[in-house]
Amino acid sequence: MIVRIVKMSFEVSKIDVFLKNFNHNKDKIRTFEGCEFLELYQDKTNSAIFFTYSYWKSEEDLERYRHSDLFKMVWAKTKPLFNAKPEAWTVDKVATLK
Template sequence: MFIRIVKMSFHEEKIPAFLENFELVKNKIRNAAGNRFLELYQDKNNKSIFFTYSYWETENDLENYRNSELFNEVWSFTKKLFNDKPEAWSVDKLASIK
């Protein structure tokens, strides 16, 4: 399993549209084949910055999602709201302490 972290920065007036759309698609993303976890975070100091954390069984599962109609719809809508280039990282979980 690995984790995908995506940092997105939005025009302030576009944040409600992003959140509304995320609410509509979050369960579809979470139920994509191989997805095991999805969370959305908002920066405490800069309210225009958001992060998604998603856990995937395999890199191929993420690639299948990224090539899906759902991703194309979500990304086509979301990228129009950005005020800066998004950043993404794929990381392996090395430890989890609960």
């Protein structure tokens, strides 16, 4: 399993547009083959910064999603809303404590 973390910073006036698009597509993303978990976080001190946090069965599954029509459609609507270049990390989970 891999974890994908994406940091996105938006124009404040565009946050509602982003959230509407995310909420419209979150179930499609979550049920995309290979996606096992999806969360969206908003920064406590800067409300224009968001993070997606997702679990994928494999890097191949993540890449399949990143080349899918769903991703292209979501990203096409999201990209114009940014006020800074997004950052992304693909990481291996080392430990989980509950």
